[in-house]
Amino acid sequence: MKINKIDHIGIRVTDFVRTQAFYALLGFAPFREDMNERVVAVSHPCGITLNFLDSADNNYGIKNVLMDIAEKHAGYTHCAFHVDTIEEALKFTKENNIPISEGPVTFGNGKTSLFIRDPDYNVIEFTQDPGT
Known part of the structure; x- marks a missing residue:
């Protein structure tokens, strides 16, 4: 298949x-x-x-059961959207009053990411490739 x-x-x-x-x-x-x-x-x-x-x-109020409680359950934790630049993502979050939950952070693979939450506290990652 x-x-x-x-x-x-x-x-x-x-x-x-x-x-x-x-x-x-x-x-x-x-x-x-x-x-x-x-x-x-x-x-x-x-x-x-x-x-x-x-x-x-x-039932969890302002928490995401997969991300915000001490006990770790199996499941999808976030969705990552590729963006041209993290600076554009930062500008977007500021202009739309969207709180940043983490970042910007650069990982070992060189990608830089910024994390936000949707209205149900699902994690959304904006990620930029290294060198862009």
Whole structure:
């Protein structure tokens, strides 16, 4: 079997409207809404597709169960979006009053990253290749 690409990433959310507004700031636009399935699909001009699933509870308040509690559970921890420069990402977060949760930080592979959270505290990484 040949895998060609990632088709989409599903993200559980607590509020469709709030989530869509946040991801619209990043350039995502809805192309499918199905309230029977409780899903909103959004796409970005670069080809990324996300499916928001309206099935999350809020039992953890302002915490992400995979990232913010001492016990470490298996699961996806974040989504990384490649950007031209971290400086542009910093400017974007400042202009849109989005708190930075970590960074900028340069890793051993030379990539520099900046981390933010979406309205449900899912981690989003903006990453820049070394030397750019």
